[in-house]
Structures are given as structure tokens and as C-alpha cells.
Amino acid sequence: MPAGTGSVPLDRRVNNVRTFCIIAHIDHGKSTLADRLIQRCGAVEDRDFRDQILDSMDLERERGITIKSNSVTLSYTARDGATYSLNLIDTPGHVDFSHEVRRALLACDGALLLVDAAQGVEAQTVANMYLALEHDLEMVPVLNKIDLPAADVERVREEIESDLGLDAENAVLCSAKQGIGIDDVLEAIVERLPAPSGDPEAPLQALIFDAQYDPYRGAVLLCRVRQGVLRPGQRVRMMHSQSEHEVEEVGLLQLRRVKVDHLQAGAVGYVIAGIKAVSDVAVGDTITEVQRPASEPLPGYKEAKPVVFSSLYPMSNEEYPDLAKALEKLKLNDAALTYEKDSSAALGFGFRCGFLGLLHLEVVQERLRREHDLSLIVSAPSVRYRVTLNDGRLVEVDNPSYYPNPAEIAATAEPYIKVAVMMPERYVGPVMELCRERRGAKTAFNYLAVGRVELTSEMPLAEVLFDFNDRLKTVTQGYGSLDWELLDYRDTDLVKVDILVNGEPVDALAQLVHRDKARPRALHYCERLAESIPRQQFKIAIQGAIGGTVIARTTINPFRKDVTAKCYGGDITRKRKLLEKQRKGKKRMKMVGAVPIPQSAFVSVLKTDKD
Amino acid sequence: MDAAGLYIHVPFCTAICPYCDYAVLIAGEERRAGYVAALLEEMELAGSDRWRFDTVYLGGGTPSALATTRLAQVVGAVRARMALTDDVRLHLEVNPEDVTVEAARAWRELGVGFVSLGVQSLDDGALRFLGRAHGARRARQAFQVLREVGFDTVSIDLMYGFEGQDAAGWQDQLEAAAALAPDHLSCYQLTFHQGTVFGRRLARGVLAELDPEIQAELFRLTHRRLADLGYEAYEVSSFAAREAHRSRHNLKYWTHAPYLGLGPSAHSFDGSSRWWNLAKLRLWQTALERGQRPLAGEEALSPSELALESVMLGLRITEGIDLARLRARCGVDLVASNRALVERLCDSGLVVVEGDRLRPTLEGLAVADSLAREFELSE
Numbered sequence: 001m002p003a004g005t006g007s008v009p010l011d012r013r014v015n016n017v018r019t020f021c022i023i024a025h026i027d028h029g030k031s032t033l034a035d036r037l038i039q040r041c042g043a044v045e046d047r048d049f050r051d052q053i054l055d056s057m058d059l060e061r062e063r064g065i066t067i068k069s070n071s072v073t074l075s076y077t078a079r080d081g082a083t084y085s086l087n088l089i090d091t092p093g094h095v096d097f098s099h100e101v102r103r104a105l106l107a108c109d110g111a112l113l114l115v116d117a118a119q120g121v122e123a124q125t126v127a128n129m130y131l132a133l134e135h136d137l138e139m140v141p142v143l144n145k146i147d148l149p150a151a152d153v154e155r156v157r158e159e160i161e162s163d164l165g166l167d168a169e170n171a172v173l174c175s176a177k178q179g180i181g182i183d184d185v186l187e188a189i190v191e192r193l194p195a196p197s198g199d200p201e202a203p204l205q206a207l208i209f210d211a212q213y214d215p216y217r218g219a220v221l222l223c224r225v226r227q228g229v230l231r232p233g234q235r236v237r238m239m240h241s242q243s244e245h246e247v248e249e250v251g252l253l254q255l256r257r258v259k260v261d262h263l264q265a266g267a268v269g270y271v272i273a274g275i276k277a278v279s280d281v282a283v284g285d286t287i288t289e290v291q292r293p294a295s296e297p298l299p300g301y302k303e304a305k306p307v308v309f310s311s312l313y314p315m316s317n318e319e320y321p322d323l324a325k326a327l328e329k330l331k332l333n334d335a336a337l338t339y340e341k342d343s344s345a346a347l348g349f350g351f352r353c354g355f356l357g358l359l360h361l362e363v364v365q366e367r368l369r370r371e372h373d374l375s376l377i378v379s380a381p382s383v384r385y386r387v388t389l390n391d392g393r394l395v396e397v398d399n400p401s402y403y404p405n406p407a408e409i410a411a412t413a414e415p416y417i418k419v420a421v422m423m424p425e426r427y428v429g430p431v432m433e434l435c436r437e438r439r440g441a442k443t444a445f446n447y448l449a450v451g452r453v454e455l456t457s458e459m460p461l462a463e464v465l466f467d468f469n470d471r472l473k474t475v476t477q478g479y480g481s482l483d484w485e486l487l488d489y490r491d492t493d494l495v496k497v498d499i500l501v502n503g504e505p506v507d508a509l510a511q512l513v514h515r516d517k518a519r520p521r522a523l524h525y526c527e528r529l530a531e532s533i534p535r536q537q538f539k540i541a542i543q544g545a546i547g548g549t550v551i552a553r554t555t556i557n558p559f560r561k562d563v564t565a566k567c568y569g570g571d572i573t574r575k576r577k578l579l580e581k582q583r584k585g586k587k588r589m590k591m592v593g594a595v596p597i598p599q600s601a602f603v604s605v606l607k608t609d610k611d
Numbered sequence: 612m613d614a615a616g617l618y619i620h621v622p623f624c625t626a627i628c629p630y631c632d633y634a635v636l637i638a639g640e641e642r643r644a645g646y647v648a649a650l651l652e653e654m655e656l657a658g659s660d661r662w663r664f665d666t667v668y669l670g671g672g673t674p675s676a677l678a679t680t681r682l683a684q685v686v687g688a689v690r691a692r693m694a695l696t697d698d699v700r701l702h703l704e705v706n707p708e709d710v711t712v713e714a715a716r717a718w719r720e721l722g723v724g725f726v727s728l729g730v731q732s733l734d735d736g737a738l739r740f741l742g743r744a745h746g747a748r749r750a751r752q753a754f755q756v757l758r759e760v761g762f763d764t765v766s767i768d769l770m771y772g773f774e775g776q777d778a779a780g781w782q783d784q785l786e787a788a789a790a791l792a793p794d795h796l797s798c799y800q801l802t803f804h805q806g807t808v809f810g811r812r813l814a815r816g817v818l819a820e821l822d823p824e825i826q827a828e829l830f831r832l833t834h835r836r837l838a839d840l841g842y843e844a845y846e847v848s849s850f851a852a853r854e855a856h857r858s859r860h861n862l863k864y865w866t867h868a869p870y871l872g873l874g875p876s877a878h879s880f881d882g883s884s885r886w887w888n889l890a891k892l893r894l895w896q897t898a899l900e901r902g903q904r905p906l907a908g909e910e911a912l913s914p915s916e917l918a919l920e921s922v923m924l925g926l927r928i929t930e931g932i933d934l935a936r937l938r939a940r941c942g943v944d945l946v947a948s949n950r951a952l953v954e955r956l957c958d959s960g961l962v963v964v965e966g967d968r969l970r971p972t973l974e975g976l977a978v979a980d981s982l983a984r985e986f987e988l989s990e
Contacts (some may be wrong), residue, residue: 536981537981537982559827559978560823560828560831560978561978562978563847563927563980564802565801565848566802567864567865567927572878572885572924573910576920576923579983
């Protein structure tokens with residue numbers, strides 16, 4: 001008997017295992033369907049049940065998005081009388097997290113393609129389905145929300161066939177919300193998705209598709225065992241990072257961790273191996289056994305590279321150590337987040353952070369606020385530019401503060417992406433115009449189905465960062481959806497725009513932009529600041545400038561009266577308390593010279609429309 | 612303790628003005644009698660030996676709406692039970708519709724020296740808007756009656772800064788009021804309070820606040836025009852023809868002098884603590900009927916709270932903040948701990964520092980609320 005398999009008899013019934021995920025556009029009911037499957041299989045008592053049960057972060061529930069992957073093993077007794085282990089792997093839905101989706105898909109053998117029977121096939125459905133096809137997953141189309149009056153099963157079937165090229169004849173019909181057709185979904189999983197292949201006797205190969213952080217146990221790796229067996233006491237090696245660990249515990253995820261003796265080929269479960277932080281593990285890495293290593297790792301390893309950079313500053317400098325601690329903690333659970341120390345003349349000490357996209361940035365900011373009670377100022381997000389100096393040296397710049405002296409710059413290049421927008425045909429005009437505004441090149445479109453169009457454009461990433469998605473939603477009345485992938489670096493004409501408040505540059509508001517966009521962007525900043533900086537007893541000039549040349553300007557006029565008319569005996573305590581509150585509020589503002597700038601001002605500049 | 616002010620809140624009105632957020636109500640004779648009885652009880656409980664008063668202020672509400680016999684009962688009790696200085700000043704708020712020769716004589720008999728007449732406007736349209744019970748003619752008559760009966764100080768209260776008012780219209784009002792030659796004027800800008808009729812109309816969008824720029828203009832116009840007409844501003848909204856006509860009582864609030872408040876919702880301050888009464892007449896009265904102090908709340912002020920109040924209040928009056936007193940009471944050296952700020956405020960003409968006073972200019976008075984936000988008050 002080969003080493004490492006131990007004496008416990010291996011379970012040969014991998015035929016009774018199904019590992020799958022649900023692919024859906026946001027709002028098409030993925031979390032609700034997952035909730036129903038979990039309830040139907042009795043994995044949770046009704047009284048313990050809460051909606052979106054796989055989304056453990058409050059933030060995920062509130063926004064209705066999944067940020068981290070999760071998985072649950074369900075036990076289902078099918079109509080054929082046999083009992084199946086169903087591994088449902090929940091994947092993030094948002095484009096910022098497509099990398100996570102990819103990894104989660106690698107752990108699956110099949111997928112439910114969930115489509116809203118009223119809304120039909122949407123951009124994300126298509127994008128994620130292509131990802132699933134890339135990984136050879138078997139797919140079962142499921143039409144959800146068939147109870148809605150607007151549901152049009154025939155039209156959506158057609159869309160699935162024409163847009164996705166899938167046979168929709170056997171699509172399962174359900175309403176997750178109403179609990180209709182849930183058994184049909186489960187039966188389809190059992191009948192139509194394949195059982196795992198893989199040899200429990202072969203050398204160990206387990207794919208890490210996500211990692212969670214446990215304050216007592218350290219990193220908890222979520223993995224899919226492809227070959228061999230994982231069991232406590234094994235010495236294992238991560239095939240990419242080459243680090244070695246001893247397995248302490250393995251188990252199944254059944255909404256909580258359930259310890260088991262071993263995980264064998266075909267199983268999905270967790271591994272605890274004395275690893276301190278999530279950042280010490282490369283998600284996508286392959287676990288193998290030191291004594292009998294596999295010859296090669298599983299596919300799926302790709303470094304999650306941040307593409308958006310922004311500095312975070314605490315509202316008060318005393319909170320800096322707290323921010324440092326909080327980031328360290330977040331990093332334990334969010335391997336894609338990068339950060340390093342940064343300092344601003346206007347805002348003091350902070351951190352320069354890298355994110356997968358704007359949503360990722362927002363999520364991190366929100367988690368810092370909620371979970372760590374930190375109120376932050378976020379500087380204008382930037383992409384990473386490549387700057388060639390006159391001496392031929394290439395430097396990468398993602399922070400306007402480190403932008404070289406323009407006289408020393410020979411050339412600059414910025415990252416381009418390929419944007420894909422899916423939308424009803426009637427919005428093609430406005431979206432093409434939007435792409436043109438955003439320096440889109442090679443803009444083209446093709447019909448996915450009658451009335452549905454996919455538009456593609458090659459566009460600087462920086463143009464998408466600044467409110468592109470908001471504008472897209474506006475011009476398509478919410479019907480357009482966006483996906484993008486990095487292409488390459490292309491030459492650009494970059495300038496640094498400084499924002500000055502009463503003559504003092506506010507470095508956290510400085511930004512690198514294309515020369516053609518400098519004036520409108522500077523004006524936007526000036527106008528937004530003029531709206532959100534409170535009036536003072538003196539006039540405030542807000543200017544946007546390139547070098548010494550002012551290119552945009554607004555003025556905040558002083559207020560001329562604010563004194564309340566009456567102040568008699570009774571009012572004094574109340575009036576003092578009001579004043580104390582205002583003074584506290586002012587302490588939370590950042591002083592630039594004599595001008596207090598509220599946090600909201602730093603936020604407002606990043607938004608297009610007035611809320 | 613320094614000579615204190617005694618405030619008596621009379622919560623009764625014949626009609627509730629739509630902008631008013633004071634503790635007021637309309638009530639019959641029975642409740643008025645009960646109120647007076649409870650007020651006498653409160654004087655007993657207040658511990659008069661701590662206090663010596665050089666002002667007695669009857670405010671409200673509408674004290675003039677109280678029958679002169681009841682007023683006489685109240686003032687008689689004050690004289691009998693409270694320690695008053697020889698030069699004590701009695702201050703009475705009256706509404707034009709209550710002013711008759713008989714009433715005015717009775718008030719004089721009680722020793723009232725300072726009468727504030729709630730004229731609010733000499734324009735009938737404005738008076739209707741403000742929901743007042745009197746017209747401009749009645750207001751003028753009332754003023755003449757007060758003059759003829761003879762009081763040391765007759766003051767006129769005016770309101771301004773409501774929708775539709777412009778500089779010319781308001782200047783006419785000021786001049787018309789000044790033409791009556793009062794000794795004192797109080798000019799209040801209309802403020803919208805939550806829970807009032809005007810507050811609700813504002814929320815519904817039926818009423819609008821006057822544009823802040825126009826408000827600012829009217830404020831300056833008030834101060835400039837009244838100065839030209841011989842009335843010196845000594846507080847944001849208060850103007851006197853001579854220093855002797857200033858409201859000694861109201862100045863106590865602004866200079867942090869001690870005061871004792873009796874009646875529903877009245878506030879008291881003894882130099883280090885502040886406490887305030889239950890605002891509802893029934894609750895206030897019930898407490899007193901049970902022999903309990905009718906307190907709604909109290910606080911002991913820390914040195915930094917005292918300092919903040921001193922700054923906040925000092926910036927409302929033309930004599931400004933008494934820096935030496937602030938240093939002595941709260942250990943705060945205001946100018947030393949705010950050098951750059953004081954320099955900036957002086958340069959921009961908002962304050963002046965003269966000897967031991969930091970005084971707001973007219974421009975500074977106009978922005979007194981935000982100036983108070985600026986100062987660092989560490990010891």
C-alpha cells in the first residue's frame with residue numbers, strides 16, 4: 001500500500017459526489033437559490049436560517065454581493081434512493097472578482113447557469129459562462145423567477161440558445177423565492193452533472209480555491225482534492241510557493257466546520273495546517289504530499305494583481321496605528337489587498353493600497369469603517385503608469401506624489417483594457433458616445449440575439465476607474481453591464497493635476513490624467529470641493545493647476561452672517577452642546593491652512609452625479 | 612455670589628404665535644390661579660438665602676396676559692420672600708393688546724421700570740403673517756400709553772428677515788419704530804424652530820427661509836441704521852439709546868452672571884451649575900404641589916465648558932470676552948493659546964483686542980456662532 005493512505009478504508013463511492021457552482025448575473029437570485037438548496041437538504045434548522053446564508057460578511061448581505069468564495073457540503077437523498085454529497089461552491093459575482101470566480105470554477109465539475117426568467121441573459125451571465133466553458137464544466141440552465149408576471153420562459157430559452165449556445169430544451173424551471181422547482185434543480189444536479197473523476201491512490205493534488213481567516217487557527221484553506229487523500233499528520237508542500245506545512249485538521253464545510261478523518265479525491269473541504277495568515281497562502285496553489293509529490297501542479301494559479309491604487313489616511317493622525325493594525329487583519333483574509341506606508345503633507349501618515357478594482361476599494365474602505373470603526377480619507381484612485389525617463393530608465397508610478405519632474409520624462413504609458421458592455425440594442429448610440437468620451441479605440445459591436453448587443457472597446461483603464469460604471473448605468477438606464485480584462489500598456493500624454501485650496505496644494509487630491517482630460521477633471525474637482533467645503537468667514541479659492549498654470553478655479557464665498565438672533569437663559573446649555581458638537585465635527589476635518597476640509601469632500605470628488 | 616437676576620416664566624398667552632417655541636399655552640383662570648400658587652411654592656423651595664437679586668424679569672409667554680391682581684400677587688411674593696438690592700430693576704414683557712392705561716398704571720405701581728413691548732412690526736401685513744393679535748395702530752397706541760404712564764425704559768421688540776422682506780421695507784420699519792423714540796430696541800431675525808407652525812410649514816415647503824445673503828444684508832442694515840438713529844448695539848439683537856437703558860437682566864445671561872429661573876421651563880445658573888425646570892405647566896405644578904423641586908435636568912459645568920460658554924456668549928456682546936476673568940475662572944489664556952487665529956481674525960476685521968477684552972466688530976457679531984467654533988480652549 002502506498003505511503004500516506006493510512007489504515008482507514010477509503011470511501012470508493014465518489015459516484016455519489018457532485019461539485020458545482022451557480023453562475024448568474026447579479027440579482028438573478030443566486031443567493032436565494034443557494035439558500036433554498038441548503039434548506040431543502042436540511043443543512044440548517046429553520047430557526048437558525050437567515051437569508052444569504054453563505055454570505056457571512058454583513059457587507060455581502062447588504063450589498064447583495066458575494067466577495068469571498070465559500071462552500072457547503074449538502075446531503076441529498078435523490079429520487080433514485082441513493083444519498084449524494086453535493087458540494088456547492090459559492091462564487092463572487094462582480095467583475096472585480098473574476099479572478100476568484102475562475103479559481104472557484106476550477107474546483108467544480110459542473111455549474112448551474114441561473115437566468116432570471118424575466119430579465120433574460122445578461123452580461124455577467126455570458127462572461128462567467130465563458131469562464132465555465134473554458135474549464136470544461138458541465139452546465140445545467142436553470143430559469144429562476146418563473147412566478148413573476150414578467151417572466152417569459154420561451155424568450156429566455158431562446159436567448160440561452162442563441163447568446164450562449166446552450167441547449168435550453170431541458171432547462172429547469174424554478175422560483176427560488178417561492179420554493180418552486182427546488183427538487184427539480186437537485187435532481188438535475190444529481191442526474192446531469194458528472195461525478196468527480198480522480199484516483200484516491202494517486203499522489204495528492206488538492207487545489208486551494210479560497211482561504212478564510214480564523215483568529216484561533218490561522219488560515220483555513222478551502223480546497224478541492226483532485227487526486228489522492230488529505231489527512232491530518234501529513235507533511236504537505238504548496239507546489240508554487242514551495243512552503244511546507246503539517247496538516248492539523250481536515251473537514252467538511254457544512255455552514256460550520258465539521259472535522260473528518262480524511263478528504264479524498266473528489267472531496268471539497270477545508271484544511272488547517274498551522275498557517276498564520278491568508279496572505280501566506282497563494283490561493284490557486286496546489287497542495288501535494290512531501291513524501292510522494294505529484295509531478296505537476298493543477299492549473300489555476302495566477303497572482304491576483306492589484307490594478308487600482310489609492311492612499312488611505314485616518315481622519316485623525318492618532319488613528320494611524322489602528323489603521324495599520326486593521327489593514328494587517330484585513331490582509332489575513334484578503335490576499336489581493338496590498339499596502340505600504342505612505343505620507344501626505346496635507347493628510348499625514350497613511351497607506352498606499354492596491355486593489356483589484358473600485359468595488360474592491362469600496363469594500364475595503366467599508367470593512368475598515370464597520371469592522372474597525374475607522375473613518376478614512378481615500379485619495380483619488382490611480383492606475384500604475386510606466387514612465388520612461390530621459391536616461392532610459394523605466395519607473396512605475398501609481399502615486400501622483402512620486403511623479404517625476406516632467407522635464408526628465410521621455411515617454412509615459414498607461415494600461416489599456418478591453419471593455420465588454422452587454423445591453424439592449426437601443427443603448428448602442430449613447431454607449432458608443434461614452435466610449436468615445438473615454439478615449440475608447442476599436443469600438444465595435446455585435447448582436448448576441450435579436451435586440452441584444454455586445455459592444456467592445458479598447459480603453460485606458462484610468463478612464464474606467466473614474467465613474468465609468470456609474471455613467472454606463474445612467475446612459476443605459478441600468479440595463480448595461482460591464483466586464484473588462486487587461487490588455488497591455490500604450491503610450492499616453494500624461495500630466496499631473498494639482499488641486500490647491502487657498503494656494504496650498506492638497507497632495508491627496510493630486511492626480512495623473514491624460515492631457516485632454518486635465519481641464520474638465522480639474523474643474524470637476526474644483527466644483528465638487530466648492531460644494532462640500534463649508535463656507536468660512538473668509539473667501540476660499542480652489543484651483544486646479546498643471547505645474548504653475550491654473551487650469552480651473554472655483555471660489556467659496558465667505559458667509560456673512562450665522563449668529564442666532566436670540567440667546568437667553570434657557571438656550572445656553574443647548575446652544576453650548578450644539579457648539580460642542582460642531583467643534584467635534586470640525587476636529588474631524590482635515591485642515592489645509594485655515595480651511596477645514598470634511599471627509600465628504602474627498603469622497604464627493606470621486607462621484608459624477610449629485611446624490 | 613454676585614448680584615443675580617430673577618427670571619419668572621409666565622407661560623400663558625391669548626394666542627400662540629406660529630414661530631414661537633417657548634413653553635406657552637392658553638389656559639383659563641383656574642389654571643392661572645394654580646400656577647401662581649405653585650410659583651409661590653417654588654420661591655419657598657428655591658433657597659432665597661443664597662441669592663441677592665438686582666433684576667427681576669417677568670417673561671414668557673405673555674406676563675401682561677396675567678391679570679394685574681395676579682401679577683401683584685407674584686411681585687408681592689418676590690418682594691416678601693427674595694432678597695432684592697435697593698436699585699433692583701423690574702422688567703416686564705407686554706403685548707400691545709394688553710396695554711391699557713389702567714393696566715400700565717398697575718404695572719407702574721408694582722415697580723416695573725423696564726417694559727418690553729412686543730410690537731414685532733408696524734406693518735399690518737407682516738403682523739398678520741406673524742399671527743399676532745394686534746395691528747400696527749394698536750401697537751402705536753400701546754406705546755403712547757406706556758410713555759404717558761411713564762416707565763424708565765420703554766423698549767420695542769421687532770422681528771425681521773422673513774420671506775418677501777427687502778432692505779427698503781425693513782428700513783422703513785426701523786425708521787417708523789425709531790420715530791416713536793423708544794429707549795431700547797430688540798430686533799430679532801425670524802428663526803424657524805422644529806415643532807412650531809412655521810417649522811412645519813418650512814418642512815412642507817409652504818414657507819421658505821429668506822436668502823442668507825439678504826439676511827446678512829438686513830442684519831448689517833439694522834446695525835448701521837440704528838447706529839445712525841442714535842441707538843447703540845450692545846448685543847447681537849439689542850440696541851439702547853443710552854447705556855442706562857440696556858437690559859441689565861439680559862446682560863446677565865451674556866456675561867455668565869448668576870440667575871435664578873422660576874416657572875415652567877425656566878433655567879438657573881449659579882456660576883458653576885445650571886439646572887432647568889420641567890417645561891410642561893402641569894408637570895411643573897404637580898411636582899411643586901408634592902413639595903418637590905420641579906427639575907427637568909441639571910449639569911455642573913467643567914472649567915472647559917464654562918470657558919466655551921464664556922467665549923460663545925462674549926462674542927455676542929459688543930463689550931466682548933473678559934480675558935482676565937476667563938483666565939481667573941477657567942485658567943484659559945485665550946489669546947496666548949490662539950495666537951495665529953486671533954491675528955487672522957484681527958486682520959480680517961472680525962475682532963479687536965483691547966486691553967483685557969477681545970471684542971467682536973459688527974462683522975464679527977454677524978458670524979459670532981462660527982467664531983466660537985474656532986478657539987482652542989486648552990488650559
